[in-house]
Amino acid sequence: MNLEEIKSQIEANVPGCSLEIIPNASPSGQHSLLVDPEHALTVGSFLRDGASPRFDYCSNVTGVDWPLKETTAKQKTKKIVDGVEKEVEEAVKTSTGDYLEVVYHLFSLEDRQGPLVLRMRTGDRAERVHLPSLTPVWRSAEFQEREVYDLFGIVFDGHPDLRRLLMWEEFTDHPMRKDYVDPDDYEYEPTAHDEVLKRTQAHYAAQETPSGAEEAR
Amino acid sequence: MDEQLKSELRRQGVVATSLQELYNWGRKSSIWPLNFGLACCAIEMIATTMARYDLARFGAEVFRPSPRQADLMIVAGTVTKKMAPQVVRLYNQMAEPKYVISMGACAISGGPFKQGYNVLKGIDRYIPVDVFIPGCPPRPEALLDAFLMLQRKIDEQQLTGPARPRHLQAEQPSEFSVPQYSEHDLVPTRNDAVWHAPLVNISNAGTNESGRD
Numbered sequence: 001m002n003l004e005e006i007k008s009q010i011e012a013n014v015p016g017c018s019l020e021i022i023p024n025a026s027p028s029g030q031h032s033l034l035v036d037p038e039h040a041l042t043v044g045s046f047l048r049d050g051a052s053p054r055f056d057y058c059s060n061v062t063g064v065d066w067p068l069k070e071t072t073a074k075q076k077t078k079k080i081v082d083g084v085e086k087e088v089e090e091a092v093k094t095s096t097g098d099y100l101e102v103v104y105h106l107f108s109l110e111d112r113q114g115p116l117v118l119r120m121r122t123g124d125r126a127e128r129v130h131l132p133s134l135t136p137v138w139r140s141a142e143f144q145e146r147e148v149y150d151l152f153g154i155v156f157d158g159h160p161d162l163r164r165l166l167m168w169e170e171f172t173d174h175p176m177r178k179d180y181v182d183p184d185d186y187e188y189e190p191t192a193h194d195e196v197l198k199r200t201q202a203h204y205a206a207q208e209t210p211s212g213a214e215e216a217r
Numbered sequence: 218m219d220e221q222l223k224s225e226l227r228r229q230g231v232v233a234t235s236l237q238e239l240y241n242w243g244r245k246s247s248i249w250p251l252n253f254g255l256a257c258c259a260i261e262m263i264a265t266t267m268a269r270y271d272l273a274r275f276g277a278e279v280f281r282p283s284p285r286q287a288d289l290m291i292v293a294g295t296v297t298k299k300m301a302p303q304v305v306r307l308y309n310q311m312a313e314p315k316y317v318i319s320m321g322a323c324a325i326s327g328g329p330f331k332q333g334y335n336v337l338k339g340i341d342r343y344i345p346v347d348v349f350i351p352g353c354p355p356r357p358e359a360l361l362d363a364f365l366m367l368q369r370k371i372d373e374q375q376l377t378g379p380a381r382p383r384h385l386q387a388e389q390p391s392e393f394s395v396p397q398y399s400e401h402d403l404v405p406t407r408n409d410a411v412w413h414a415p416l417v418n419i420s421n422a423g424t425n426e427s428g429r430d
Binding site: 166167168169170171172173175180182183185187188190196 | 298299332333334335338398399400401402406407414415
């Protein structure tokens with residue numbers, strides 16, 4: 001199974017879709033296919049029914065949180081300063097991330113091939129978190145998409161029953177996001193160390209000052 | 218009655234006892250646990266009831282599926298925050314006298330999931346616990362030991378006087394407040410009538426070098 005082949009198969013059969021192969025640098029070399037959300041449902045149906053091999057089984061759905069990451073790298077560029085060509089170091093800011101990602105692992109039981117890794121990305125991490133649900137294509141995605149909705153906050157449009165799966169309904173946070181802050185219940189940590197020790201000390205410091213106690217939830 | 222005289226009489230074929238002893242003997246010999254398990258500790262609890270370890274030897278083979286008919290709640294496993302209100306509600310629905318065994322690291326303190334966002338840091342924050350068994354999970358022998366410990370505890374209970382157990386004191390509560398789900402955590406995070414944070418001096422923690430006190 002060649003990812004390039006599958007990509008060209010999809011491009012030939014689903015007009016207008018934009019696909020991108022995301023390389024995996026690790027020894028496993030499990031590259032994945034980034035699908036644009038607008039055509040995801042058509043791409044999914046094609047992969048299940050029309051592609052060769054047919055990907056008839058979705059074994060896993062999971063989410064990834066990519067917070068905004070800004071890196072400044074120094075680049076040497078040649079510039080003409082006062083008529084003389086000089087090498088000038090410039091700081092170039094690049095930012096990656098600031099989106100949520102959902103990952104699907106597809107297998108072909110018929111031809112014993114896979115996994116094919118599909119990815120979809122949201123617009124950002126706060127407002128544009130809607131993605132199309134692939135549950136209409138692979139029924140096995142139903143509960144796992146609910147779990148991704150619960151823990152990452154990705155809203156799947158077209159899901160038949162999108163409710164929280166693990167946490168209770170009144171819960172408003174998304175615990176698997178990188179910026180999730182867990183509740184401050186560090187009043188009893190008998191063997192506190194490292195991060196837990198810091199949290200415990202912060203808890204007791206907040207208890208001593210009444211204003212701080214209100215802030216701590 | 219004098220213990221020596223009692224054993225002397227017993228040797229002669231005369232059994233002398235008190236109502237309290239009879240009452241406690243009857244109770245401790247027919248503790249019916251509530252039939253529920255939360256996680257992997259429940260597997261050990263099931264093993265304890267089976268032929269090899271045989272909890273029936275101590276009169277506790279009847280696991281009741283209804284809290285109305287149960288005396289003992291074995292909190293066997295991880296209590297998630299989503300499950301905690303139901304556990305407290307089941308305890309409230311049990312008839313007095315009722316006892317709780319907190320089985321395993323998770324039920325005691327949250328165990329390996331103590332710093333997680335979804336696990337209650339010990340069921341003793343909401344309901345009174347009689348016996349704690351550490352272990353991950355505790356072996357069936359440990360559960361039997363806890364069970365015998367509970368039997369000794371019941372055996373020593375006074376039916377009269379200020380030290381009598383909770384179910385004989387009318388003013389003592391037999392139900393405890395059920396925590397509510399809220400936006401970030403359970404509310405309240407603990408029942409202050411039941412649980413107080415043990416005193417831990419954290420001021421020295423993390424400052425001493427390794428290997429030195």
